[in-house]
Amino acid sequence: MENELERWIIEADIASMQQAMNTGRVTSEQLVHVYLTRIEKYDSILNTILEINPDAIDIAKALDEERKVKGSRGFLHGIPILLKDNIDTHDRMHTSAGSIALAESFAAADSFVADQLRAAGAVLLGKTNMTEWAGYMSGDIWAGYSSRGGLTLNPYGPGELFVGGSSSGSAAATAANLAAAAIGTETSGSIISPASQNSLVGIKPTIGLVSRTGIIPIAHSQDTAGPMARTVSDAAILLGALTNMDERDVETLASKRRSFQDYTPFLDANYLQKARIGIPRFYYHELDKARLDIVEAAIAVLKQKGATIVDPVVLPCEQTPWDGNVMRYEFKKDLNDYLSKLSGKIPVHSLEDVIAYNEAHANQALKYGQGTLIWSEETSGTLTEQAYLDSKKRDKEMSCEQGIDHALKEHQLDALLFLGAEGGTDLAARAGYPSITVPGGYAATGIIAPGGYTTKGPQGITFVGTAFSEPTLIKIAYGFEQATKHRIQPELATAAKIEVE
Template sequence: MIEAPQQWIVEAEIECLQEALERGDITSVQLVLLYLERIRNYDGPINSMLELNPDAIEIAQQLDEERQRTGSRGRLHGIPIVLKDNIDTHDKMHTSAGSIALAQSIAPADAYVAARLREAGAILLGKTNMTEWANGMAEPMWAGYSSRGGLVLNPYGPGNVFVGGSSSGSAAAVAANFAAAALGTETSGSIVNPSGYNSVVGIKPTVGLVSRTGLIPLSLTQDTAGPIARTVKDAAIVLSVLAGQDEQDAATLRSEGHLHPDYTVFLNKDAMQGVRIGVPRYYCEGLDDAPQDILEAAIQTIQSLGGTIVDNVSVPCAGIEWDRNVVRYEFKRGLDDYLAKLNPNVPVHSLAELIAFNEDNAERALKYGQRGLTRSEDTTGVLTDEVYVNGLQFNRRMSREQGIDYALQEYKVDALLFLGHNGSEIAARAGYPLITVPGGYANDGRMSKAGYITDGPYGITFAGTAFSEPLLIGLAYSFEQATKYRFPPKLGDINE
């Protein structure tokens, strides 16, 4: 066994872990034990983990034995990964979206993405805390808070640095080295937002690249699952397992001709050369000095790598008010369908029952109210209603033809550059991909205009049109390799 076992997993990349497993330097059982020890020692003030898989060690033992008998299944064989608590797993873990109403709910089947990970040999180590109902509960709810799990804090400064949401626990757990990688979900910024604030890599795929079957839904047209990892390469490895067509999710049928069995082939340090990248300055307005400096430094890096910056790109949709009835309708329809299929022992089986349950348990459930839930319940949830159809058409037209696609075509650029999650809303309505990579740190310690401490990490985000993941992965990797901004948070002597 290695002399410094905990140091073995700090910032360890998936390929390195896999090579060590193949050499016999370490076993998957030992890996699981190391991660469990680290979670036990350091997650207290962070609160990223909602629960751990009680069968993780046994699963690791089975995978170790399988490796000895028949060899490895691939790059994720025996690798511990954690999942956001709105991703179904049919095992001894619960799936609750952070709600006390579903605290004892066991999903009837694995989500498609969970099943893909299991088939690839990954060990589902645990469920991560999150903003309750993926921030669909109440607008004033603090990012990373759930009634079931409490508040997730940023490992780079618990209580002092904004953690981001709603995949808060997934990003914080990866940043703190509690797992090799994580899955998050995004409706509008929920992967790229916490990834940026926790100095990790997050990929929000094109809607339809990754199945949503078995995700607790928020928006039929915007939801997607995606990887969160410490490096672009690790995120690409996980995405390679997740991407695929699923007959139960019609959106994935659009991925025909766009799927790639291995997204790591697009990792290219020279990917920035000759690429034109647009900077929509509208989305940078109001930034504090420190994050503005981070964006300017990223622009200089891109230019030094051979990329051409097309500055002050404008889009006709800038400043419009999105039609929020779309998500409200979809949330009611999707949540009613999801809850109706749960075990009879679960106390709620519709959105109306959930609202009533929260009212009956207000002291625990309604710290921030439930205006998001009641607004959705006030709709019909019928996705043929005129107000819904018109809203969906408006959002799609403005985000695509008058948004991202307009900018790409009008300015002849290949991709767009944003600071952190500032471009997430337009990409969300379009259903287009984003990738966030560590972009630097703000060290002024002042309160930002958004009301949180800026003394922490920021992400740089690349955006493109539908199914442009190969391009975005290359750009992010080129930027990452040139900057190497990420460093682990100091949780104790192990990291020092």
């Protein structure tokens, strides 16, 4: 029965799992067991999981009993979900952002995201590896590497293909069918990039749609959690579970009457017939032929399905030389706020402490250095510097009025189209606007090991819109997904672990 269940669960979507539980074909406990079996079998190759929730089976049993007595809570009742290791969970799992400095840190309370998932009936299966401090540690750090967890590998080509960062473990685990879906976080590209590189659907929501309470931060102007799944429908289900207003995160107050607890009504493939999509050619100029061919094929499909394509679209901000001041200044302030509230025998309570701890444990902690941490520590941590204030104002003006909003209004567009995380994700991140990536095909690019282009890596097609345009982006992404069905499962059985130095 277990082998049969494992074969069934590969690429199964949340709706199928829910239907199977509602009809008594399977239980949540069985789903948890089969995912744990797959983790034991394959994660020695991929290194995606930092720790398993020791209470996952008991939680699943309780939810199975609740289903019998009270019925289902909804889409996520009994569904095993993984969380990135910077998302607080008040249980027997740690929250460390991949850092050995926080390896023994237990959260005093659930993050808003974890609380929402529990309320929806999800089983929090475990914590996923990630690029340490969400990549904001060093300019040299490998995507997917953390001192606590080592290096996460891409299931489509372990040791060969770029895994994407910083929600690397959430992406690779979901792609490898080690959970139904996962939650990642993004400041700039950290959901869209790994989702694209692992043939997943990833949604980076509008800032304020999902609360940041209880998430180890980089920069409050850009940080958000979001879903990573194998289908648009699964991502839409997860997004609906995450959205709600949170008085502890004032940005979420802007989502009133602009958010939904159920995004599945927007799974409308026919919307493409009236969609208007812009092609920002400037952001394609560094694409090689293989990846450009994927973009052109996507445009052709959209046209075939009735979408109006405006090509090219010019953004006034295209030549803007961006700086990193917003993240640099906000990181120190936001991280200090988070660390200062930690209790117990935690050795760090400020960014200064983290840097000192890493220096004292350099053999374990500083494989790739900590230049970015030091760069941020040099700021005052007050967010009063003129350089910060100027950059924040300029980022918003150029990415919105002279960027995304300008293009959408000028041509009456629903969305702009980008390849994966190429150009569009940083633009959307600075604006605080949403983006969604969908499997777009496979190209022989992104190889990081010697030996040539031996594996074709996944590439995502990304749609970017204005604030709170998630319903429209989901419609477009769903239509594209249903027209193409590009996702294929990785062939893990033939993969061998490759050490990457």
